[in-house]
Amino acid sequence: MTRARVLIISVGGSPAPIINACREYRPDFTYFFCSAPTKGVSSSIMVDGPGNPCGDNRYVNCHNCKTKIPLGDPIGPAIVRQLGWDSDCYEKIEVDDPDDLSNCFEVLSELGKRIHNRFGPGAEVVANYTGGTKTMSAAQAIMGILQEEWEITINKGVRGDLIKVRGGDFPVIANKLSISLALYQAQVTEFLRRYDYSSADEILSQITLRQRLSGDKQEKILRLRRLCQAFHAWDMFDHSISLDILRTVGGRFVTPYIDALIDLTGKNRRATGYEGVIDLVFNAERCSAQGRYDDAVARLYRAVEMLAQKRLESKWGIDTSRVESDKIPENLQDQYRKFQQPDGTVRIALRRAYELLSELNDPVGLSWQKDMKKLLTSLEKRNNSILAHGTIPLGEEDYMQVENTLQSFINEVLKSINVETRCLQLPSLEIMEM
Numbered sequence: 001m002t003r004a005r006v007l008i009i010s011v012g013g014s015p016a017p018i019i020n021a022c023r024e025y026r027p028d029f030t031y032f033f034c035s036a037p038t039k040g041v042s043s044s045i046m047v048d049g050p051g052n053p054c055g056d057n058r059y060v061n062c063h064n065c066k067t068k069i070p071l072g073d074p075i076g077p078a079i080v081r082q083l084g085w086d087s088d089c090y091e092k093i094e095v096d097d098p099d100d101l102s103n104c105f106e107v108l109s110e111l112g113k114r115i116h117n118r119f120g121p122g123a124e125v126v127a128n129y130t131g132g133t134k135t136m137s138a139a140q141a142i143m144g145i146l147q148e149e150w151e152i153t154i155n156k157g158v159r160g161d162l163i164k165v166r167g168g169d170f171p172v173i174a175n176k177l178s179i180s181l182a183l184y185q186a187q188v189t190e191f192l193r194r195y196d197y198s199s200a201d202e203i204l205s206q207i208t209l210r211q212r213l214s215g216d217k218q219e220k221i222l223r224l225r226r227l228c229q230a231f232h233a234w235d236m237f238d239h240s241i242s243l244d245i246l247r248t249v250g251g252r253f254v255t256p257y258i259d260a261l262i263d264l265t266g267k268n269r270r271a272t273g274y275e276g277v278i279d280l281v282f283n284a285e286r287c288s289a290q291g292r293y294d295d296a297v298a299r300l301y302r303a304v305e306m307l308a309q310k311r312l313e314s315k316w317g318i319d320t321s322r323v324e325s326d327k328i329p330e331n332l333q334d335q336y337r338k339f340q341q342p343d344g345t346v347r348i349a350l351r352r353a354y355e356l357l358s359e360l361n362d363p364v365g366l367s368w369q370k371d372m373k374k375l376l377t378s379l380e381k382r383n384n385s386i387l388a389h390g391t392i393p394l395g396e397e398d399y400m401q402v403e404n405t406l407q408s409f410i411n412e413v414l415k416s417i418n419v420e421t422r423c424l425q426l427p428s429l430e431i432m433e434m
Contacts, residue, residue, distance in 0.1 A: 004028045006027060006115055007031070008033055008093075009127075009131065010130065011046055012132040028089075029091075031090070032044075032092045034095075035136070043131070045078075047080060052074060055074040098133040100135065108139055121149070126150070127150050129141050145179050145183065181207065188204060194290045195428055197228040197229070198228070198232045200228050204228065233245065235426065242261060257427075260422050263422050264276065272419050272420070275423055278414075281299075281300065291396075293398060294385045294394045297385055297399055304350065304410065308353035311364045315362065323345075323348060336348075363416045367412060375405060
């Protein structure tokens, strides 16, 4: 099935470029974008008005005899009459104020929806912005850039003066790629600023799917997409997938993240085992950057819990999900039997894990005892969160209070047990230069 060719052309000044463009494109249907006869001079009459609306009625007075000398041909039928068109192959789209950019844009935006509904998504739409006021042309050019499936064109010809193109002109396609890419980049930048890799990748996909890029530009966009997908997987705790993608991408700026992931996934025997704790803290920071404060607090809570679990496991060989009585000092065994489950196992939660570390005289447990009151106050905010046991969503102030307490505690504890990791926060805007 042949695609319908639709021409949108702004009208104003000289009719010649408009007639030339219509003859050049031979559209199936044309929308004449013109000013309505509501404020002074209207270009609407040039389209299909009676008499000679396209005639040049300008004149000068002879310096000697004062006779009026015409500057052009006063005979000029309407545009559609010169083209020999019937009323069923065009429509006038009138704008009340041709110098109101917002109004012009809204009219064209509505027209875009109508074209889509009438001719379908596969229509070949050409927007020619040679005529009309500067504002009308600007609105049409902007709309043509935003509507990626549209081509935008302008007539080029010899100008006899600085007023308008008069004739001997031809419509040519305007290169909107650099402008489109700049608009995309603005959106991508905003998403990356708050670590929203998935949304950034979605915008980038529109470039690779819809824009004709040179080899270098295409490869740069594809690399950025792979990085976004890798860091999105990391953000979702799918560390193995992220590592696979980053290894494929490679490069010296990517290497530190590959090293961090190798430690995080336990593929490096020299890793400390506490990488997951730091990764949760960084994840919480990314959640807060997106305004997801309940999620951020939940991650900090889990980081504090994981810290105790890792310490008990690595230093004392105790698994908090299945505590073996022979791993607990004899004088504490009776006390811990009361936590025994019906299946005979002993499980301990966050607070009890730190209390056990304190009873073992472990420096992590001693740090907990020292700051327990304010730590429990911060942890209680998580318990009252709508994502835990409460009904009230947490705000930025809640998160900042919790972060200040819990993150300081984690940093202090890791320093006290001489733990240093290769963990690092994921990139935001710097990903565009990687």
